Amino acid sequence: MVIEQDTIAAIATALGEASIGVIRVSGPESAAVAERVFRLPSGKKCRLPAARSVHFGHIVHPHDGTLVDECILVWMPGPRSYTAEDVVELQVHGGVRVVSAVLEHVLMAGARLAEPGEFTKRAFLNGRIDLSQAEAVMDLIRSKTELARRAALTQVKGRFSEEIRSLRRELIALQAHVEVTIDYPEHDVEAVACAAVIDVGSRLMERIAALAASARVGDMLREGIPTVIVGRPNVGKSSLLNALLRRERAIVTDIPGTTRDVLEEYVNLRGIPYRLIDTAGIRETSDVVEKIGVERSREKVQEAQLAVVVLNGSEPLEPTDIELLRETEAIGRVIVINKMDLPQALDRGILQQVNRTESPVVEVSASQAAGLAALEEAMEAQAVGDRGGIAESSYFTNARQSALLRQAQQDLQLAIDAAKQNATLDIIAVQLQGAYASLGLVIGEAVGEDLLDEIFSRFCLGK
Numbered sequence: 001m002v003i004e005q006d007t008i009a010a011i012a013t014a015l016g017e018a019s020i021g022v023i024r025v026s027g028p029e030s031a032a033v034a035e036r037v038f039r040l041p042s043g044k045k046c047r048l049p050a051a052r053s054v055h056f057g058h059i060v061h062p063h064d065g066t067l068v069d070e071c072i073l074v075w076m077p078g079p080r081s082y083t084a085e086d087v088v089e090l091q092v093h094g095g096v097r098v099v100s101a102v103l104e105h106v107l108m109a110g111a112r113l114a115e116p117g118e119f120t121k122r123a124f125l126n127g128r129i130d131l132s133q134a135e136a137v138m139d140l141i142r143s144k145t146e147l148a149r150r151a152a153l154t155q156v157k158g159r160f161s162e163e164i165r166s167l168r169r170e171l172i173a174l175q176a177h178v179e180v181t182i183d184y185p186e187h188d189v190e191a192v193a194c195a196a197v198i199d200v201g202s203r204l205m206e207r208i209a210a211l212a213a214s215a216r217v218g219d220m221l222r223e224g225i226p227t228v229i230v231g232r233p234n235v236g237k238s239s240l241l242n243a244l245l246r247r248e249r250a251i252v253t254d255i256p257g258t259t260r261d262v263l264e265e266y267v268n269l270r271g272i273p274y275r276l277i278d279t280a281g282i283r284e285t286s287d288v289v290e291k292i293g294v295e296r297s298r299e300k301v302q303e304a305q306l307a308v309v310v311l312n313g314s315e316p317l318e319p320t321d322i323e324l325l326r327e328t329e330a331i332g333r334v335i336v337i338n339k340m341d342l343p344q345a346l347d348r349g350i351l352q353q354v355n356r357t358e359s360p361v362v363e364v365s366a367s368q369a370a371g372l373a374a375l376e377e378a379m380e381a382q383a384v385g386d387r388g389g390i391a392e393s394s395y396f397t398n399a400r401q402s403a404l405l406r407q408a409q410q411d412l413q414l415a416i417d418a419a420k421q422n423a424t425l426d427i428i429a430v431q432l433q434g435a436y437a438s439l440g441l442v443i444g445e446a447v448g449e450d451l452l453d454e455i456f457s458r459f460c461l462g463k
């Protein structure tokens with residue numbers, strides 16, 4: 001791979017009215033570019049030292065010296081910089097015009113406009129971070145919730161990469177064992193190698209499977225934890241959706257069977273992303289349209305990670321309620337007793353008996369937006385607990401990474417199966433090599449230029 005040698009520049013901060021804006025320059029000519037556009041308050045040129053430093057001064061036109069703005073210059077010579085190249089940051093007054101003008105002068109002084117993600121791409125190409133860390137930088141910037149931010153940061157810091165590297169080390173050792181044995185004609189030596197593939201391979205399979213499972217977590221962090229709101233008609237599911245969204249999204253009427261189709265909305269509650277799914281009330285019905293809606297509700301329960309089972313506190317429990325409580329036992333759930341503002345008829349003792357999972361029970365009034373804080377707290381406990389699926393230790397994998405993890409799983413499984421059938425060792429070695437290579441691609445080992453361009457083009461300008 002060719003390491004780029006030109007010097008790039010871009011606006012690193014968001015374009016808009018702001019107190020400060022940052023223009024970042026990276027590459028071998030960074031110091032020269034800076035010296036052409038930067039003057040000390042005395043008007044003298046600034047010779048950048050060998051070590052990192054900060055200087056106050058002015059941005060000037062590189063040819064005629066006209067004043068452009070005041071500036072604080074940060075000098076970070078490589079390899080101790082974000083890109084591992086020589087980096088200069090110009091901190092100037094914020095605002096679209098100032099920042100754009102400074103960038104124009106930097107380009108006049110010899111830098112080239114950076115492509116999206118090019119700084120981070122250089123950090124990767126120069127070996128400061130690996131590909132999964134680079135991808136996580138973008139997830140960090142894009143994170144919309146506290147939970148997503150923390151997960152992305154873990155990935156930036158390289159925890160996921162460490163696990164991949166550790167798996168690769170074990171795979172290569174296993175492969176070496178197999179390959180050494182290929183040259184031995186003795187049958188018992190071959191059998192030992194096969195036993196090792198089965199034994200070590202199975203343990204590695206479990207670890208890869210655990211990583212692959214966290215791919216679901218990545219989706220949940222980006223799109224929200226699929227959370228289905230279910231219950232009989234008219235218990236107040238749509239009212240509860242609206243209350244949690246803090247806006248009138250769903251139609252609410254006193255006619256049972258109002259919601260016919262599934263309605264989904266993203267919401268950030270207490271730093272946790274949810275994809276709230278309002279469903280048609282579940283009941284026996286002869287209405288064709290409603291029947292389809294009820295079927296969809298049940299499907300959504302199957303797909304959900306979390307269920308909010310809504311009961312009407314002003315009515316006794318009905319068989320359908322109990323049925324729903326049974327159907328949602330396998331997933332994280334919160335039981336909501338709605339309409340607490342009305343005289344209560346729901347027997348709490350019976351509810352306790354049918355709540356076999358001892359799921360949290362919260363009393364609310366959706367129409368009066370009462371009790372929501374307790375509901376959100378209970379939802380959080382379920383969402384970030386073991387049952388809900390987003391543990392603190394989860395990784396923030398993306399689709400590219402999880403496809404590669406699946407590929408590695410398949411290759412390793414083939415190797416194990418071959419070993420169980422005492423297949424020839426070269427075949428097993430090839431499959432182990434395949435798994436090793438797939439894991440390598442996750443962290444960017446031997447990835448092609450095209451794929452890199454594809455990945456980094458999705459980044460922000462100036463990142």
Ligand SMILES: Nc1nc2c(c(=O)[nH]1)N(C=O)[C@@H](CNc1ccc(C(=O)N[C@@H](CCC(=O)O)C(=O)O)cc1)CN2
Nearest residue numbers: 012022024074076079080081082083084089128137463
């Ligand atoms: N002004 C500014 N703030 C910023 C960044 C930046 O580039 N500029 N960052 C960019 O996104 C983030 C910080 N990330 C960074 C990561 C590594 C290095 C760096 O220079 N690493 C060297 C030296 C480490 C050391 O001094 O110990 C290295 O790892 O070798 C710099 C920034 C957030 N804040």
Ligand SMILES: Nc1nc2c(ncn2[C@@H]2O[C@H](COP(=O)(O)OP(=O)(O)OP(=O)(O)O)[C@@H](O)[C@H]2O)c(=O)[nH]1
Nearest residue numbers: 233234235236237238239257258259281365366367
């Ligand atoms: N008193 C009272 N009424 C409520 C409360 N929540 C909802 N309602 C009323 O109950 C009726 C049904 O509310 P919806 O939110 O449409 O109920 P739903 O569960 O979505 O009903 P379907 O879509 O038909 O399954 C409406 O008249 C709401 O105003 C509440 O907390 N207290």
Ligand SMILES: [Mg+2]
Nearest residue numbers: 237238258259
């Ligand atoms: Mg409804």
